[in-house]
Amino acid sequence: MDPRALILVLVAAVAHASWNLLSKKAAQAxxxxxxxxxxxxxxxxxxxxxxxxxxxARPRLSWSDLAVIGGSTALHLAYFMLLQRGYGKGDLSVVYPVARGTGPMLASLVxxxxxxxRPTAAGVAGIVLVGVGVFLMSGGSGRGDLKGLAFGLATGLFIAGYxxxxxxxxxxxxxxxxMLNYLGEVGRALVLSPAVLGGRRRGLVLATWREHRAGIVGAxxxxxxxxxxxxxxxxxAPVSLVAPAREISVLIAVVLGGRLLAEQGWRHRLLAASVILGGVVAIALS
Structure with a gap:
């Protein structure tokens, strides 16, 4: 993998785990x-x-470009909705690893x-190691874990899709x-506006903003x-390498969930992170 791409992916992983922590903290909203x-x-x-x-840049948008952006917006909207619902049912250190693990494995397969x-042998080994390590991290036996697991798997399908x-x-x-990223944000806001501003939820907007303002801005x-x-x-770099490499964020998320949210079993999941680290190294060397 191009070293520049790897650096971008690792920085993105830190930012990604951090905003998921903020989303988990607002899970009851x-x-x-x-x-x-x-x-x-x-x-x-x-x-x-x-x-x-x-x-x-003065870009020109064709109808095909708008269709592609619209498809991306729809996939991301479903992803965010499932993820946020999942955080209301399970731990950050369960929902996040399962979702992030399912997504890149399916994306790489596609x-x-x-x-x-055509990834190299090291790239294939890295993909497998990342997937195995992520699912080892998601272990748990409580009812909340099972619900979190289900939402994580469903979320992972949309991660693979987008x-x-x-x-x-x-x-x-x-x-x-x-352009794809920004118009996606605008698109999600527009699509959700009728449901949020036109019904009973309108009264929740100000209360949610007051309670979670810092988390909303940070996210x-x-x-x-x-x-x-x-x-x-x-x-x-190709998607079959970028998608799994960014999953180093699961290590960060497990630590954040254990240390800042006092989630149980995080030390066991942290041990499983060594498998993910091995996968990331293999991908980087492929």
């Missing part, structure tokens, strides 16, 4: 309201950067089988990563930043 607030705030915060991009990508879709968007369709910044870095990495 209405999930649609929280997701809408994060998307809306993100659209506002990053608007100067997007405006500057439009002035400098990339190899249908997109013609990973492959977005890699093609910035690769084959040459949609600028910044708005880190969500956008983490995925922008990954999209840029997609232009430097």
């Amino acid at each position: 209405d999930s649609l309201v929280f997701i809408w607030l994060v998307a809306a705030v993100s659209a506002v915060i990053w608007s100067p950067l997007f405006a500057g991009f439009l002035l400098v 990339a190899v089988l249908f997109l013609g990508e 990973t492959v879709w977005d890699s093609r968007a910035v690769g084959v369709f040459a949609v600028a990563p910044l 708005a910044v880190l969500t956008f930043l983490s995925y922008l870095l990954v999209l840029i990495a997609f232009t430097m």
